[in-house]
Amino acid sequence: EVQLVESGGGLVQPGRSLKLSCLASGFTFSNYGMNWIRQAPGKGLEWVASISSSSSYIYYADTVKGRFTISRDNAKNTLYLQMTSLRSEDTALYYCARARRPLDYFDYWGQGVMVTVSS
């Protein structure tokens, strides 16, 4: 069974940093692209970043480019999102999601982890 479990969220002050993790199981992690998608409270879905299976291709939304870094450790079956210079508008539930390859649909999603940016 495919499982994606996010962790690392919490309350953080504006301007500070936070690193999210997504532990994958039930499939060969190194064969799949991975993504982060977020959802602000009461709002719709916003794609944040994507990374290919070997980290060769990485894409970011303009709203996070230069502040967030997506990465992965295939030996640990884990996806990461390093978030710096956090703003109140980054407050959201962050999901990781699997894709077969870059520019592909998201076939499995995690349960999400909440990030709240507030002083």
Add this chain to the structure above:
Amino acid sequence: DIQMTQSPASLSASLEEIVTITCQASQDIGNYLSWYQQKLGKSPQLLIHSATSLADGVPSRFSGSRSGTQYSLKINRLQVEDTGIYYCLQHYSAPYTFGAGTKLELK
């Protein structure tokens, strides 16, 4: 960036009714369009990929279609468990963009 205009924003329908939700892409995205269902308090789930292909385990009352740059999700014979918010997603090019969502309720 590619814009996805989704309509309607909300929809109230009766049991067994046929429901259609539409997404209009601002440019050609081919079949790089997928649909997701999000139930209250849950993660989104894939319904349709490649514009018209039903995802594994999804009931056959769901279907997707494409006409040029307009994409539609159709639910035949609406069931209670189909309530929730539906989103389209274009993954033709980064930045990927979701439609604004359609909230589907039972009348």
